[in-house]
Amino acid sequence: MALKKINYLLIFYLSFSLLTYIRNSSGNKNDTRCLASSCRNNSTCSNTSKDNSCHCSDTAIDLDKDCDNMKDPCFSNPCQGNATCVNTPGERSFLCKCPPGFSGTTCETAIVFCGTSSCQHGGVCHQDPVHPVCICPEGYAGRFCEKGHDPCASSPCHNGAVCQDGMDGYSCFCVPGYQGRHCELEVDECVSDPCKNEATCLNEIGRYTCICPRDYSGVNCEMEVDECWSQPCLNGATCHDALGAYFCDCPTGFLGDHCELSTDECASQPCLHGGLCIDGHNSYSCNCVDSGFTGTHCETLMPLCWSKPCHNNATCEDSDDNYTCHCWPGYTGTQCETHINECNSNPCHSGGACVELSSEKQYGHIAQLPSSFSYPEASGYVCICPPGLTEYVAGRFGQDDSTGYAVFNLDKSYGDNFTISMFVRTHRPSGLLLALENRTYQYIRVWLEHGRLAMLHPGSSKLVVKFVLSDGNAHLISLKIKPNKIELYQSSRNLGFISAPTWKIQKGDVIYIGGLPDIQETEAKGGFFKGCIQDIRLNNQNLEFFPNSTNNASHNPVLVNVTQGCPGDNMCKSNPCHNGGVCYSLWDDFSCSCPANTAGKACEEVQWCQLSPCPPKAQCQLVPRGFECIANAVFNAQSSEILFRSNGNITRELTNITFGFRTRDANVVILHAEKEPGFLNISIQDSRLLFQLQSDNSFYMLSLTSVQSVNDGIWHQVTLSMTDPLAQASRWQMEVDNQAPFVISAVATGSLNFLKDDTDIYVGDRAVGNTQGLKGCLSTIEISGIYLSYFENVHGFTNKPQEEQFLKISINSVVTGCLQLNACNSNPCLHGGNCEDIYSSYHCLCPLGWSGTRCELNIDECFSNPCIHGNCSDRVAAYHCRCEPGFTGVNCEMDIDNCQSHQCANGATCISDTNGYSCRCFGNFTGKFCRHTRLPSTVCGNEKTNLTCYSGGNCSEFQGELKCLCPPGFTGEWCEKDIDECASDPCFNGGLCQDLVNKFQCLCDVAFAGERCEVDLADDLVSDIFTTVGSVTSALLLILFLAVVASVIASNKRATQGTYSPSRQEKEGSRVEMWSMMPPPAMERLI
Incomplete structure (x- = not known):
């Protein structure tokens, strides 16, 4: 027992020492074990195990470590099922001779015989090398002919659909555009009303086409066409897009559909007295040269003396229509431009030299001349007499x-x-x-x-x-x-x-x-x-x-x-210059330097019009001893009559009337006055001018009617006058536009002198009989040179100084500014508006949908927000509501039942919501509209295709389409392609790339290592020596360890000798007969 404990302690110590050495050895920077033990005979070295091993070629088993010694390949009993292993000479391989009932390289597969299989429904069993195959009769299929009649054989699916047999029958996979159990129903893609803005939907197989109105585009006609995209408006105009149209908001000074026309500001003839109108951009200018007038509109009479026409320091004097140059002595001519040559007559005798006093260059050189030149003394001559002679004294x-x-x-x-x-x-x-x-x-x-x-x-x-x-x-x-x-x-x-x-x-x-x-x-x-x-x-x-x-x-x-x-003589002693003029004495004469706005030799004449006495819209007209303010008045036919009356100082004979007018009225009064027995009426009756007069010294009514019509809206100038103005009674004459024939009365009557005596004179709106007030323009009426001014006693302006006047009694103001031409001639109204000439301007009657002075503004019908659940799009005289999802109606006021036109197929249930609807599929159907049959995860199919995912790929639906989701390392529609990871040549330094599943392996040259052969081993030879020594030391320790283990095993064996050990019987591996067992059939799936 003590010996046993000693053995265990020794084994523990040796094991610990061996593990410590291995751990220290594995900490080297580069593992070079495969380089230290080079494998022979085209074998591959593997350093993944605890020690070196060589995988020898051309055999399924490993030989010795370096594949150098020809070890028996059958040594490891590779053959299964009690098969016999036979060594193949010269090939380092083996061959297994399988007993009956087995097959395979190592006899690993049990053969199933027809005797043990059961082909159903009369199927005939056919033995192949591995397992039996059932040949099924017509109408049956499957490995054992267990599946009945093929329902797809009769092609029950229509319109190109694919039939798929199943456990419970068949399913039809419809192509796009069809639905139903057998794909017999065409899908109406227009049912959902996909086309917007009242577009027409055309149903086609599997799709639809929207025919858009003129003003929309896009797949569903959802986009409005921007007519301003092409920038059609010119001259800086602003383009406003409208439905199906556009309009240009022209800047001032331009007109036309595209603002391409420059407004003719000269059309109204604003320049007076023959001034030349020069049209500009949004402006005009008057060239008053040669007109005799000045001012913005050539309205002010320009004194002719402003141009300084007189020469030689002569004095210029203006008159009504001309000027006079007052020459200094010694000069003559209209402009005093000529020197009087007093020496032409040779006045100097006895050889005397004549020198004119007007010869300015001679002064300072001749002693007989004054010390300096003077225009007052520039007349005459002096004689430069020879010695001994003198000039005759004047x-x-x-x-x-x-x-x-x-x-x-x-x-x-x-x-x-x-x-x-x-x-x-x-x-x-x-x-x-x-x-x-x-x-x-x-x-x-x-x-x-x-x-x-x-x-x-x-x-x-x-x-x-x-x-x-x-x-x-x-x-x-x-x-x-x-x-x-x-x-x-x-x-x-x-x-x-x-x-x-x-x-x-x-x-x-x-x-x-x-x-x-x-x-x-x-x-x-x-x-x-x-x-x-x-x-x-x-x-x-x-x-x-x-x-x-x-x-x-x-x-x-x-x-x-x-x-x-x-x-x-000194003519300035009597102070002859008036109105503040400065007098300069001349030879027996004087000259006055007149202040502004005065004229005449003695500054006795006031230039009234230079004082701007008239309102801005009136023209100043000089008359004897005064001025008048002239303008054209506009009458509107309603309460615009003007009353005039003499001031009681008129002494001249009133024998004629002159005026101008333009109107479109066929029956209208122009002027009316009466004081028993005198009567005067000027009117238009039946489109012709009518003149009626009865003077206070006559018993007969005189009547004249014009030959031509005068209600054409253009200006007409009229003169009514006595043919013999000096007579007590005379015939009268009517002149219209100075065109013959002139109309002359057959009877005679007196003058208009009854107008002097407190007679009311009505102009423009005094109804007589069936006539009405004037609607049009009327110039300032002139009666024998006395004007009926519309600006009588205007506040803030100069009162008229002349004695003879007709006074304006009415207190109402007068509208002036009547144009010379029809204001509609330039077609100012846009978008079909009707132009009405109102004499001083124009008025546009706009069609529906437009407003503004020129009908240039599109009325925004969306301003009132009529669309309840939608966006409003403005149109011409209308609007269109683009409803939010779920609403309809003219104003998007009605909820939409989205399921009324649903496309849910195969018995699916439609569920309506705000933004549309969804389909709840029934049975074995799936997809947005439940048109696809639900299949196993590895099977992908739709109406067009029916395929199987390989290489472990899974079938999934993406954006309404079934696709195979491939595992890493594979690609293709069915995951059938292995991705070649070696295509990018990842191995360095001559390494050989070996393609694997979703990865690669580099087989490196002897001098290189690493995952991509990127490590150079030339610098690690010293470390290889230490590796060799370490390997020898490890071998010695291993031998010692095995000896101790053997000793322990021997000791245990002795302890068990003479007894029965069931584990031993199991460990020895007694054979059991297995021939009567049939392996379970392999799982198959029919596609």
Whole structure:
């Protein structure tokens, strides 16, 4: 017993030491046991066991560790069932000779014979190498012919369905589009009303097609077409999508369906007085050039002097339709553009040089000229005389408005052919220049009459020339007396002649210059002359006012208020400039620098229209001593009459009426006035203009009717006038648009003077008979130049200063701004709207569904939220509700029974809910609509296919379709393909890849190791030596361990000798006869 304990302790110690060594050895970084014991003969080394082992090739058993020694393969008794093992020479293999009833490589399979099988229903058993096979009669199947007649043989399934035999009959797997027990019913996919927005559903086999309305798209017509996607609107317009249409919201200045047209802002003819309208984008401008007006609309009369048309510092004076240039002395012409060449007549004698005073460049260079140039002193000339000679001195007449004259007594006779000449300079349009006579007879008279030369000889007619000499310039005047003829010249220009008897100048005759001693006789010929006269010559004889020698004593004149030289009067002493004008003195004249808004030589005229006295919509019109505000008024036929009345200061004869209008009314009143017995009516009757008048001095009613119709909506200009305005009674004439024929009355009547005397004048809305108030436009009516202004006494503007006026009595305001053309000509109304011309603008009558000034806005019928359980889609004059699931009706007000059109098949129960319905399947059916037969998990099938999942795959349904779910390592529709994990060449360093199920194994070269042969073993030779030593030590320890174990076993055996041991009998493995036992048949499944 003590020995036994010692043995157990020794075994425990040796085992513990061996395990400690193995654990320490297994901690090496690289396991190289297979490299240390190289397997021979094309065997494979395995290091997965506790020690090295070689799996030898070409045999099912292992030999010795390195497959080097040819160990007997039958050594391990591989054959089962008491079979005989036979070693195959040279092949390191074996062959099992099986006893009867067994087969297989190691006789592991028991053979079943027909004698032990039972083929049913008359099936014949046929023995194959392993098990019997039953050959079944017609109508039966199965391993033992246990299945009856095949119900699918008669093809009970229709329309391409697949028949599947089952335990309880057969099942039909329908193709899409059919249903029913035998797939005989076509599925109506349109029953569920899948098409939206009133689309048409077309049922087809296994599917449906939606024919969408024009405005929708998509599989189910669920998407509305966006007509604005193509960006059809131009010029920055905004596109608004509507159902089946779109409309463009045009920016200001554009119109048209696509805003492609620029609005013609000039269509209304906003530019007045012939101004040129230039159309722009949302604007216009008026070019008033050459119109004579200025302002935004060329409404303001532009003073012609603004352009400074006068030259040489002349003063410009505006008149009603022209201007006048007041030239400085020395200049002439319409615009004072011409220098008067006073030197043309060669006034300087004896070789003297003539220099004009208007020659500005000569100043500062000639001593005889003033020190500086001055326009007031720029008239005349100076003579630069040769040494020893001087210029003749001028005589000044009428200085400071005095009266004077000069008398020359002739000391010799000059015969009947002689010439008298002189230089004359004056601003006064009248005055006696020359008279030649003796004590008893007047020979000739020359004077100024309205600035023109006049000449008269007793017994002859008067000669008046057309040229004006009273311009402040010096003019050379000559009279050539010839027999029977007297000629008059201005410089070298012949101004005319008069016939006269021949007469001679005798000694003792007298020449009067500038006037006569007899004042009355002087006044008869223009009065006393005011100005300068110089260098009087009788033939070649000089008549000097101030002789500088006694040689001319015989011609010593008698001078009365005649002064030496030619100075001018200071005309500004009397302050001639009005309205604050500044006076500048000229030679015998003045010039006023007028303040703004005044005109005239003395600033006596006020330019009223420059003061902007009228409202913005009116045009200022100048009239004598005042102004009027002119505009076109708009009448609406309802309570818009305007009452006028004279202010009692009208003195002129009222003999005509002028006005313009446009209307579409066939019967309407325009103007009405009456005061017994006077009566005036202007109206439209039966589309024609009617004029009726009875003056207060006549017993007859005058009536005129136009030839043409005047209610066409365009402007018509009318003039009604007396044919003889100076007569007490006259026929009247009607002119329409200045087109012939003019209508003239057959009877005569008086004027319109009864309108002066507190007579009420109604304009626009005074009903007469069957006529009604005016609906249209009416210009400002003018009666003999006096306007019936619509802006009488407007607050904040200038009151009219003229005396003669018709006053506006009505207090109601007047609508102005009537257009010249039909406002609808530009087609401003969109989307089929009807345009109505309201004269000052337009009005659009919009169709249903549209609103806005131009019918440009689509009315949002969804604004009131009519859809109760749905989304509202706006349309033109309508709306459409897209109902939420479960609701229907025009306004989505009704719940839907979703099961009314359900597609649940094969007796399934429909269950309705808010978003649709679901099918509760009956029996052995499954799927969304219970159309699929429920099959085992490994069998996948539908209406088209019937297949089996291989390689352990499971059948599952994904998105309504049955598919095989493959295990790792397999793929394919039936999981029939093994995935080749070696396809990616995962092994490194020349390792050989071996494909396994869902994995791979690398067979490495001797110098490499690792899962992918990625470890290089060249650096581990030292560790291999220690591994070898360790292996020898382990072998010695193992031998010692086995010796101890053997000793223990021997000791135990001795203890049991001579006794019976049942375990021993079991351990020895006594044979038992097994031939009478039949193994259970293998499980099969028929597909």
